[in-house]
Amino acid sequence: MSRAGVRQTLAWRQGASLAAFLIPGVALWLPSGYSWGAALLLLCALIGAPGWWGRPLDAGTRRLSLLIAAMALLWGLDTGPHFGFGSAEAPLKYLAALPCLWFAVAAPPRPGALWAGLAVGGIGSGLLAMVQRHGLHLERAHGFTNAVQYGDLSLLIGLMALVTLAALWLRLTPPQRLLLAAGGVLGLIGSLLSQTRGGWLALVLVAPVFGIVLARRGMAAQAGRAALALAATLLLAWPFTHTELAGRLALVNSEVQAYVEHHDASTSIGQRFEHWQLAAHMGADRPLLGWGGDYEAEKARRVAAGQADPVVLEFTHAHNELMDMFARRGLVGVALLLLYMLVPLWLFWPTPARVRGAAGDAPDPVRLALCLVGILLPLAYIGFGLTQVFFAHNSGHMFYLFMLVIVQGALAGPAAAPEAGLPVGVAAGR
Numbered sequence: 034m035s036r037a038g039v040r041q042t043l044a045w046r047q048g049a050s051l052a053a054f055l056i057p058g059v060a061l062w063l064p065s066g067y068s069w070g071a072a073l074l075l076l077c078a079l080i081g082a083p084g085w086w087g088r089p090l091d092a093g094t095r096r097l098s099l100l101i102a103a104m105a106l107l108w109g110l111d112t113g114p115h116f117g118f119g120s121a122e123a124p125l126k127y128l129a130a131l132p133c134l135w136f137a138v139a140a141p142p143r144p145g146a147l148w149a150g151l152a153v154g155g156i157g158s159g160l161l162a163m164v165q166r167h168g169l170h171l172e173r174a175h176g177f178t179n180a181v182q183y184g185d186l187s188l189l190i191g192l193m194a195l196v197t198l199a200a201l202w203l204r205l206t207p208p209q210r211l212l213l214a215a216g217g218v219l220g221l222i223g224s225l226l227s228q229t230r231g232g233w234l235a236l237v238l239v240a241p242v243f244g245i246v247l248a249r250r251g252m253a254a255q256a257g258r259a260a261l262a263l264a265a266t267l268l269l270a271w272p273f274t275h276t277e278l279a280g281r282l283a284l285v286n287s288e289v290q291a292y293v294e295h296h297d298a299s300t301s302i303g304q305r306f307e308h309w310q311l312a313a314h315m316g317a318d319r320p321l322l323g324w325g326g327d328y329e330a331e332k333a334r335r336v337a338a339g340q341a342d343p344v345v346l347e348f349t350h351a352h353n354e355l356m357d358m359f360a361r362r363g364l365v366g367v368a369l370l371l372l373y374m375l376v377p378l379w380l381f382w383p384t385p386a387r388v389r390g391a392a393g394d395a396p397d398p399v400r401l402a403l404c405l406v407g408i409l410l411p412l413a414y415i416g417f418g419l420t421q422v423f424f425a426h427n428s429g430h431m432f433y434l435f436m437l438v439i440v441q442g443a444l445a446g447p448a449a450a451p452e453a454g455l456p457v458g459v460a461a462g463r
Contacts, residue, residue: 045084045140048077053142053439057190058150060432061223062157064177067186067431070150074435075129078136085139093380094138097441100376101127101134101434107362107369110325123430130434137442144399144443147406148201148209151194152216158187159219162226174226181421182428184227185235189413189432191220192239193406200402218265235416242412243405246383304344305352305420311341312351316359323363350425354418357425370424374411377437381407381444400444407440 055070063069078085090098105127109120162174162183176183194216202210224232315324315331324331329349335341351357358366381387383404388396414423414433423429 042084042140045077045081045136046143048081049074049137049140049142049442050146052077053146053443054150054153056150056432056435056439057147057154057193059157060154060190060428061176061178061183061186062154062161065427066177067428067435071130071133071431071435074133074137074438077140078132081136081140082132085136088135088139090135090138091445094134094441094445096376097380097437098131098134100372101130101437103369104373107366110362126430127434130438133435134438134441137438138445141442141444141446142439143446144403147439147443148194148197148213148402151190151197151406152212154190155187155194155216155218155220155223156212157219158183158190158223159221159226162187162223166226173228174223176223178426178428180227181229181231182423182426184224184229185232185413185417185421185423186428186432187220187223187227188229188232188235189220189409189417191217191222191224192413193409194220196243196405196409197402200405201398204398231420232417234419235413238416239409239412242408246405246408304342304348307342308345308348308351309353309356311335311345312353312356312360314340316356316363319363320359321363322365323359323361325361328361350422352420352422354414354422354424357422374415378408378411381440383408387444403440403444407437407444410436410440 052070052074055073056067059066059069061067105124108127109124158176161176165171165174165176173180174183176187194213198205198210198213198217201213205213311332315328315335332341333346336343336346351360355367355370358370381404383396383401385396388401388404410433414429417423423433
């Protein structure tokens with residue numbers, strides 16, 4: 034490659050790296066922050082198209098591309114009795130992600146830019162939550178979205194920072210460790226101050242999976258560091274959150290009991306139970322393709338017929354990802370949604386071959402950290418989806434979709450000692 038070609042390649046990698054920083058880095062503490070990095074990545078992909086167009090794609094990128102295209106089709110179709118095209122907003126986001134993915138694989142972002150973004154994103158989220166809760170005296174921190182989306186994404190960014198810290202511990206300088214630790218602590222504080230209970234169910238799923246993954250790879254030290262980091266984070270967060278959290282947790286038992294004994298659907302948990310029951314019945318009546326664009330009208334009809342409490346009309350989704358998909362798009366939609374979670378989990382699973390460095394058979398900590406961040410994304414979304422329809426919100430679509438793009442792109446880069454890129458002037462592993 035000529036010197037001009039090398040300079041151009043480096044410039045595109047800088048653009049992809051900046052996008053990798055921005056996607057988690059400003060996701061929650063700036064308005065529509067989760068879209069900034071995606072917009073930059075799309076701009077780079079379009080301008081740099083001559084450099085990546087026609088470039089052969091590896092098998093993993095091809096599978097991910099087909100999956101994203103299938104999801105674009107799913108979100109764009111009304112699958113009910115009046116079959117046809119619905120809103121174009123969500124499909125356009127997915128179609129725009131395809132050139133971003135191909136660009137990111139051709140000009141891989143530096144992993145360290147992602148680490149820096151996770152640290153800054155967690156810190157910004159936690160500080161904003163503290164300002165909103167203790168400075169503005171809001172009942173719940175919500176950032177620039179709703180409290181559930183904010184709390185869950187803050188938790189996810191914090192957990193990503195912590196697993197990165199655990200995987201890269203020996204290759205980080207003390208300032209870099211401190212930065213990632215702060216991102217982890219404040220990300221979890223942001224979640225706690227949002228008082229979002231459902232998202233913490235994700236920990237029940239994530240913790241054992243990560244323990245098994247690290248143990249099977251002979252990485253007991255990393256597993257221990259991750260557990261200690263999480264425990265320390267919760268201890269540090271307790272003084273800021275214990276009053277609110279204790280109150281919210283105390284409501285769980287009373288709300289469940291009120292629904293079971295009196296069918297009280299007016300509470301947060303009660304309306305979720307009512308929605309789940311309604312969605313199950315609606316899906317069972319149209320099991321293959323669901324109700325599509327007639328979902329809201331059918332829900333209103335059933336409420337009028339006394340088949341569900343009127344409280345369900347106050348919400349636009351069923352507060353459970355799979356149940357909502359079953360009612361709207363049937364088993365076809367459920368199957369695609371499961372693939373949207375399970376295929377990335379398989380693509381990023383830290384197998385020995387996937388995390389092996391260029392120097393030999395030893396696992397490369399940077400590639401391991403990328404894989405751990407990659408599998409954390411679908412695992413957390415599965416947990417979040419138990420009590421929330423994350424893909425009913427722009428933040429849910431954008432963060433999941435473009436984090437997939439960034440992780441896949443970063444894994445396509447050089448395996449040998451990639452730069453940490455954390456803003457302290459020192460490269461990890463160098």
